[in-house]
Structures are given as C-alpha cells and as structure tokens.
Amino acid sequence: MLSKNQIKTITGLQQKKYRKQYKLFFAEGIKVVEELLSSSFTLSHLYTEPGYFTGIPHNKYTEVNEAELKKITALTTPQHCLALFEIPDEVAVSQSGLVVALDDVRDPGNLGTIIRLCDWFGIENLVCSDECVDVYNPKVVQATMGSISRVNVVYTNLEAFLAQTSLPVYGTFMDGANIYKETLKPEGIIVLGNEANGISVGVEVLCNERIAIPRFGNTQQTESLNVATAGAIILSEFCRKL
C-alpha cells in the first residue's frame, strides 16, 4: 500500500526543485531499473509489481499493483516498477580525451539520446550549461536507457568552463570546415548547441575549431539536422579517426 504522503513525494520528484530538495530521482521500467541497480547509483526505494526483482533489502522494497503504479508513474502506461535513487554528488570533469559540452539543450529526449551516444563512443564526461534540461528529469532518465549510470554529467557556467580549458574547443557552424576532411584531434571539447538557435554568441567566441557536416542533398532547403543526430555524426567522425 502506498500512503498519500509517499504518492505526493514521488510525483513531486517530477519537478526539479523537489529532486534538489530530496536529492532523489526516479526511473521506470524493468530494463532501466535493472541497469541502475547494477550501477554505482544507490537505491533509495523500489516500488514494483510482484515477481520482477529479488535480493532487494526489505526496507527498500514495496510491492504495488498496477493501480498504485498509475498514481506515481510519469509515463502514460506504467512499466511494472518505479525506483527511487539518490542523486550523487557531482564529480569534476576530467580535462583529457574527448568531452561533450551542451549549450542550452532543452529537449529531454535529445539529452537522453546524447548521453546514450556518449556511452556508446566511450565518452565519459558531458558538460551541460546551466540552462540545459535537468539530467534527472524522468524523460531524460528514460531516454538514456541506463546509460545515465556510465556518463559523468556536470552542470556549470559553460562560458566560464570553456574560458579556462586548455583543450581545443570544437563547435559546429554552417561556415565550418568539412568534418570529413579535417584532422580531428583525439582530445578536445565538442560543443553542441540549442535546438532552435544553435551555439550562443558567448560560447561561439570560445570555439577555436569551426567544423561543419556537409549537406549532400541538392536542395538548399533542408534547414538543419536535429542536435542529437548531428551529435551522432560528429562523435562517429571523431572516434573513427582515433
């Protein structure tokens, strides 16, 4: 049985201010929850339909039915379980290898997809400007498919961060150099911009390498690629040259 207070606390975690206050976030679905349970995240509490999990300490485990899950889920259809995890303290970004930096990426699906991409390409550090969507937003957590446990995500003033780095800073711009023909360094910060406005002026002046993904269509109308799609192509290109 879920108490009214429990329901209120859990649904409150859909909002950033309560996630900050309680230092908790939640994930849903067997696959994602299993991945997070086997990661370095600390379980706070698991609410699940019977039969899916074993070995969870008694004081962190509550069996619920579908009707109860419906009261706490952030999904249209609950996915058998919902787990609360502690939000870990931020770890400083290592200034070596490839780092991805996001300038004001707002869409939860895009952030989730980019985290999954970083994980695939072995990129351990993702720096987000303070304006980016929160990584512990339930839609981001779902979109990462568990990759959230393997990428270090840090929020910061991006301009200040880029101003102090000694790594080359790569930004994507329409007038940039053809990424397929450029020599790409094995160390650097790859900046991806906002969905509607791209990289902001304040960040642009801090990019010392301007790159572009060439357009192959014979029309000039194709406006741009989605930020996650562009990110996939750029990371692939950096990593294939390693």
Add this chain to the structure above:
Amino acid sequence: MLSKNQIKTITGLQQKKYRKQYKLFFAEGIKVVEELLSSSFTLSHLYTEPGYFTGIPHNKYTEVNEAELKKITALTTPQHCLALFEIPDEVAVSQSGLVVALDDVRDPGNLGTIIRLCDWFGIENLVCSDECVDVYNPKVVQATMGSISRVNVVYTNLEAFLAQTSLPVYGTFMDGANIYKETLKPEGIIVLGNEANGISVGVEVLCNERIAIPRFGNTQQTESLNVATAGAIILSEFCRKL
C-alpha cells in the same frame, strides 16, 4: 468560424483510416506549413491566425483564433496555423543510388528524424514495410520539419521488395563488418530495423552485406543505439565515401 463538421473532419485526420478515406493530411506551425506550401504538395485548406500568410486562394483560406485552433490541433499548444494537404499518389522507387528501407519502425519521431536525415544526405527514396508508422501521422509530419516534401516515401511488403532488387542490401547486425573499414558501394539499400527487435528474420536473410557500428565504450553494457541515431552514423559513413 469553424463548423462542428469541419472540426470533426480535421481531428479525424489524426487517424490513419480517415486520412486514407479523405486522402488528406495536416501540418502545423508557420515554418513547416510554409515549407509544404512551397513544395509539390497541393493545399486543400489553410486555417490560420491573421497576419501570417498572403496569396492563398480565398476558397482555401479561413482565419481562426487561438481558441478555434485548440479544437483542431494535434499539439499541446497550437502553433498559429494548421493546413490540410492532399496525400499524393505513391511514386515507384527508383532502383539506383542509395535507398533507405525501414523494417517495422514504429515511433513517429524516429520516422520523422530519418526522413530529415535522408533529405540532408540527398537520399530520395525511403521504402517502409507495411508495419511502419504512417508517414502522414501528424507527429511524423511535425518531426520531418518540412523534409517530407523532398523524400519519396513508399509503403510495401519489404521482403518482396528486397527479394526482387538487384542492388546490394546492407543490414546492421552485432556481428557485421566494421562500417568504418568496409568499402561501401555508392548504390545499395540500407535497411534499418525495429526499435525493440532490430531487423526481422525474414528481412535478415535478404541482407547480403552485414555491417556494424563499432562500440568504443569500455563496457559491454551499452545495449544499442537508437535507430535514428544509428541511421545518422550509417548514412554519414556511406556519403562521406561517395
């Protein structure tokens, strides 16, 4: 003023069966509607707030207010206009150059993103298995950002289509050859699979070139890339070698 019948017809177009019956689909938002107006699509009717469009024939133009738009929109927040367009007859797929084929891709956002990618990379033909989400689904139309007017999308029995082609058929599989090291042909069909299950067995046996995107992460846990993300990397790799 919108009549009850108009509202019923337009909202009905959110369902495939009514789109088929009326041979109409709709798009929303100034940018997407403008792109479709300047394309080969034939406008059936434009419903818009005042001041956004000029030169639309009187009999195809209705001014509405936000409250009326709310009654017909498929979006959470209406975007100033909604336009009905005629669904064109399907054009046969040209069996030359690069063709993308989708095996049971269900998510509207993924199909929309893949259409935008085809447009970017100059791929004119996209073959969808009959199980794929409908290209005129409002969520797909929005996600294409206008690219829907520049890519020929055809629905067919994918196994029958692949069985008769003389082009090489590329499929992505875990045990495939490293795509970065493969010689990729400038002509061929690139098959992308279902979000959860990948390429189906019936289609797999028709793939005569097995490729893979190598994993760079030092963990074996990263399960897979999203189909649109994988598509971005594969198309980039084919086109950079052209």
